[in-house]
Ligand code: GLT
C-alpha cells in the first residue's frame with residue numbers, strides 16, 4: 001500500500017502546510033497553525049521531517065527569552081514525535097527591509113543585516129539538527145537594470161555566500177548549502193534564474209564543494225524548462241543537495257501545486273531519476289493547498305503529495321520489470337564495442353582510425369528508434385492498464 005513511512009524521507013516546510021492562502025489579490029483564507037501542531041500532524045501522516053525559515057518558528061520581533069521558550073517547546077515536540085529538522089533557511093524576503101534585495105541590496109546596511117540575520121538563522125538551524133541550509137534569493141533581483149548593479153549584485157552575492165560558508169566552518173556546523181534558483185516572482189528578474197545559472201555561479205565561490213542546489217519543480221517550469229533535465233544535470237555535477245517537489249503550469253505565476261497535480265509524466269520521470277540515481281536526501285515538498293481549501297483540505301494536500309510520490313515510485317519499479325518496455329529500451333540503444341572504444345579516450349591512432357572509417361549513412365538515416373511505442377507503453381503503465 002501507499003502509506004508513507006519515515007524511511008521514505010518525506011519532508012515539508014512549516015510554511016507549506018502552514019500556508020494561509022493569501023495571494024496578491026486576496027487576504028488569508030485559513031488561520032495560522034502552530035509549528036508544534038504542524039509537527040504532530042505531519043508525524044501522524046508518516047512524514048520524516050520538516051524544514052523551516054527562522055521566522056516560521058521564531059517571530060522577527062521575539063525577545064531572546066521568547067525565542068528560547070519557543071525553541072525549547074519545538075524541540076520537545078520533535079523529540080516526542082521523532083520528526084527531524086532536515087533543512088533550515090532564512091526569510092530574506094517578507095520584511096520590507098528586503099524590498100530591493102538582501103545580499104544584493106544596493107544599500108550596504110541591508111546587506112550587513114542580511115548577513116546578521118542569516119548567521120542567527122544558521123545558529124537556530126544547527127541547534128535543531130539541520131544539515132542542509134537553503135538560499136532562495138526571493139528578493140535578489142531587479143526591475144530597473146539602469147540602476148547599474150547587475151555586475152555588483154553578483155559580487156555582493158558571492159561575498160555573502162563566501163562569508164557564510166566560513167561562518168559555518170568556524171562554528172563547526174558542517175552545513176551543506178543549497179542554492180534555489182527561480183526565474184522571476186516576486187522580482188521582475190531574479191538573479192541566478194535557473195539551475196544551469198546557479199551551477200555556473202557555484203564554480204566561482206571560494207569553497208564550491210560546500211555548495212549545491214535546491215531545484216524546485218515549479219521554478220524551472222515557470223522558465224519553460226524541463227525539470228527532469230535540470231535534475232539530471234544537477235545529479236551529473238554531484239550538486240543535487242536537496243529538492244523542492246511541487247507542480248506548476250508553464251508560463252504562469254508561481255503556483256506551488258500538489259506534487260503530480262499537473263505534469264504527471266514529468267513527475268514520473270523525476271521520481272524515476274531520484275530513485276535510480278540513489279539520491280538519498282529528503283523528498284521535500286515545497287507546495288501548498290489551494291486557496292479554496294480549509295484545514296482538512298491542507299492535510300488531504302499533504303497526504304496527496306506523499307501518496308502520489310509512492311505510487312509513481314511503484315510505477316518506476318514496474319517500468320523496470322515490464323518486459324515489453326525493457327525490450328523497447330534495449331532496441332533503442334545501438335551498441336558497437338569497436339566504435340565505442342575508438343570514440344573514447346583520445347589517442348592519435350584512434351583519431352586517425354576514426355577519420356578513415358566508413359559509415360553506412362543510409363542505414364543511420366532510415367533507422368526508426370521506436371520512441372512512439374516506448375512512450376505509449378509508458379503512458380499505458382501510468383494510466384494503470386499495464
Ligand atoms: C518560499 C519560496 C520557496 C522557497 C522557500 C525557501 S520560501 O515559499 O516560494 O520556493 O523554497 O526560502
Ligand code: MN
Nearest residue numbers: 218219254256
Ligand atoms: Mn514555487
Ligand code: MN
Nearest residue numbers: 216254256286
Ligand atoms: Mn516557492
Ligand code: MN
Nearest residue numbers: 180216244286
Ligand atoms: Mn522552493
